[in-house]
Amino acid sequence: MDYQKILDEIYDEIQPELKRGKVADYIPALAEVEKGQFAMSLTLEDGSVYSVGESKKRFSIQSISKVYTFVLALDIYSKKLYRRVGIEPSGNPFNSLVQLEYENGIPRNPFINAGAIAITDALISHYEDEYKTLEVIMNFIREISNNKELSFDQRVAHSEMEHGDRNLALARLMKSFGNFENDVQGTVMTYFKHCAITMNTEELSRSMLFLAFGGKDPISKREFIDRSKAKRINAVMLTCGHYDASGEFAFFVGLPAKSGVGGGIAAIVPGEMSIAVWSPALNKYGNSHAGTLALEKFTTKTGLSIF
């Protein structure tokens, strides 16, 4: 298939959509990103990369980082992780306290905020230190991406913390139910730091390639997680990767994927490729408006789908 031609077509077709939706504005560092931007990249098994748009421009990956921490925690804790975090779609907004209260402090899945904070807490318990944990997360991302330059944006992380009351409330509520082990402020700060990782679509797509190939990077041949766990992570991306629009995404796009409020989406086609798209304006569910449409166009044009 001529992937470059397909990406170019999508680029043209998506232009009228780039101004629709709204950039995340709950912190200044995200609010100031210009909305008309777009980038899309694919990475294939053999390492070949196809891109269109501003694919060298880094953005805040935000919730996409929850995939990496879930991979790390599932590798460490295996089945024990389910005692702390479920694997069901929530049917509620990503930062809701309601369900967390009804379900006694056990977050529904690792991709809603409470779940990702619990995962960060579990990692800190394992590595016994916030800074060590952050270093492990950063090193992991650098390894799966084969890119030593990746980092996070301190300004974004601190800005998140200044507006972090809702997430602190989630952490406190989990603590009140006994589902929290470390310092609340420090853990939430670590969570905000990994959410503040910046990547461009080429880097993001490269970083997810191992999940498209059963946990083993087809280029470096390194296995980062076993096949069975890789498939399960993909399953959670499909059922829970787009907050309360996960069903719609599965319906219209049909690929495991994870979005972030920075406007990025990472998707994988099992056995074929990984894909990253970025466009900062969000739809009402908090997912990239043009990014979602671009992925729908991509699966329609290529016929790629897991179904």
Add this chain to the structure above:
Amino acid sequence: MDYQKILDEIYDEIQPELKRGKVADYIPALAEVEKGQFAMSLTLEDGSVYSVGESKKRFSIQSISKVYTFVLALDIYSKKLYRRVGIEPSGNPFNSLVQLEYENGIPRNPFINAGAIAITDALISHYEDEYKTLEVIMNFIREISNNKELSFDQRVAHSEMEHGDRNLALARLMKSFGNFENDVQGTVMTYFKHCAITMNTEELSRSMLFLAFGGKDPISKREFIDRSKAKRINAVMLTCGHYDASGEFAFFVGLPAKSGVGGGIAAIVPGEMSIAVWSPALNKYGNSHAGTLALEKFTTKTGLSIF
């Protein structure tokens, strides 16, 4: 792959699980089914069938019938259907009124009770008559199964109606929001009738084959729904097919599937086969306990998965 051997292994391994769980007991006709039973069947592209256990014994397919009505309604209404029924996992039990009230009478998806009743209502509006609608549904099932003998159990349907207050409440609530078009009692009765269809695992597996092949039956070569819609139906089975355990099923089994309280589960492996399993004792989510485990064993042994 030696599917018969795999089924035989599963049959042996599943024996200790057959007595666990609880048969649906909200109506006498279901409560009297003996719990130790088990059957599993596969149908491949070329029509070859592999079975184990009581694969000739019919059971009440119940909610699995919601797949057929969703296929029919999506074919008729296409995008207009989403005005009446969503496609998101609910995060709530299958018969909850709470979410339906909060979301103004629009059911979350076609596989929770309210959604399936709304779908039946939409079909009755199209065919302008309850009996005509039921006939269309029955004929459709006979065609996709290539089996003219399929029918439903009047006793089960009437017994459901006698205990149908919760479903009548769901229908009334939708009506109060303007999301109901036909007679409440008659529509819910039609819904109960299609839920009361009886099939054995061979028949059930055969009936789902077209969904494993993009909407086109690979044996008869008839196209029952277009490729894009078939994939979308599979997506909804994956995200919503097991009520509030859909995430867990995707995680552990990794296939689009639909369960029923009669103890049946129908699953599909896109491009490969359709599978049906039956064991009447249910887990706490209302899905077949042994059936779910058998499917997990099947995907573990074969490596088949969409992820």
Add this chain to the structure above:
Amino acid sequence: MDYQKILDEIYDEIQPELKRGKVADYIPALAEVEKGQFAMSLTLEDGSVYSVGESKKRFSIQSISKVYTFVLALDIYSKKLYRRVGIEPSGNPFNSLVQLEYENGIPRNPFINAGAIAITDALISHYEDEYKTLEVIMNFIREISNNKELSFDQRVAHSEMEHGDRNLALARLMKSFGNFENDVQGTVMTYFKHCAITMNTEELSRSMLFLAFGGKDPISKREFIDRSKAKRINAVMLTCGHYDASGEFAFFVGLPAKSGVGGGIAAIVPGEMSIAVWSPALNKYGNSHAGTLALEKFTTKTGLSIF
């Protein structure tokens, strides 16, 4: 105190408020009532009556009728009634299904719709017949009012039934939890009939006098309910009489009272008098806008309050 002067003052002061708010419009018979109307009446221990405005014009008392049915049911069932209906404020809108589902079909109190329907159902169980029950209710109202002419409006009752899906859903939901004993349609129809009783403020105020005097009408000297139960009914009027604005009403007015969507409010001053006010335009909680303000003015001017 010169009650006539106080009523006249209120009448003047309330004029600018009469056009604010919105007449109930869910059924045509209520929607066509003109909004600028106002009436207020007091009945004292000795039978003297003070009125202002259109105090001879009858209106639909709607939920105020729930006080009468609660009196009858509490008299018959005493403590056994609490098995079917609670006595707590709901914290939710009057026709919510959410709480009813969470609390297993036991309505929070006798003044939300579900509770009043359960009370009507309990009365029908006692009198063994819908028509007998309605007759008992009507006769009771005629006796406490010493007025044989009181009746209900058939047109309003049937119009309610045509738009009665929400209430039918509440009844069905209670039935699904085993908290319903008679025919759903017939019981809800009986409920709509007693809600359709019409009275003017003089009649309404007269009918509540026994509750201001410990259950015994100070004029006829007849005891309609014992002192302890009368006080308890007043307590429920105070805590639950104005749906989800009951706290506000207690705070600003400070009297036990019950409102209806027809724009009427009946209030009592224990040991002193009963009061009725009517003005059809409602505030956002479904209580008479000007009626509530008029009662607040009355307690401010007279210093009457239970607190």
Add this chain to the structure above:
Amino acid sequence: MDYQKILDEIYDEIQPELKRGKVADYIPALAEVEKGQFAMSLTLEDGSVYSVGESKKRFSIQSISKVYTFVLALDIYSKKLYRRVGIEPSGNPFNSLVQLEYENGIPRNPFINAGAIAITDALISHYEDEYKTLEVIMNFIREISNNKELSFDQRVAHSEMEHGDRNLALARLMKSFGNFENDVQGTVMTYFKHCAITMNTEELSRSMLFLAFGGKDPISKREFIDRSKAKRINAVMLTCGHYDASGEFAFFVGLPAKSGVGGGIAAIVPGEMSIAVWSPALNKYGNSHAGTLALEKFTTKTGLSIF
């Protein structure tokens, strides 16, 4: 009336109930209180006091302190206070986050935890300092009680803080909605301190006397709050004073009152007296089991009631 005789009767009758219920056990300082204890005191207009049981033994007044802070805040802010805290019964447990989330961070009333924390926050904003605020609260209690010895238990306050995650979550959630003005930890600590005030029933009953007489202490003749506000505070005690059992308390006891998890209840009979009762074992709603029954007996025996 021979109040001493009535108290003595209640004392005898209540003995079999003293062992029922469960002492609050979420912090050690409360858990270690022995359950068989009981005390009850009345203070009349002329300052005469009647007591029975351990009426000189101090206990932790806990949520009863919310009455004092509500009095102070209503006096300072008047109507502006309603922007921050409502006056409706909640229909939910006292520490629920659900309703607070649905209602955008505005607590339902000043007597649920979130509401009382918001009130403490409002007082700190006014007095510009946590310690100043605490001093004002303590001085107020000493003045209304005419007792300079009253203090709070540092150990209880710090123990609350150690187990204070739920309350910190409530504060954080309010902050995320913009309904919180001061430091979260410091404000919640101040809240815990005033909850840790200790009084015996004689002192507690004395402290509430001004609320039974329109805001003016009938002994010292000092007016602590105006008549209209005093009545409104009593109204909120009636509708919201016993968490999600406020309706039941109004129904069976019929007096404005406020309970605390330390086992105390303060009640007032407008124009007559104030009452305090203490027995540490709680019913399922978190209110003193024997204390509630003792007050029900008292109103039954005396016929005192506001209804």
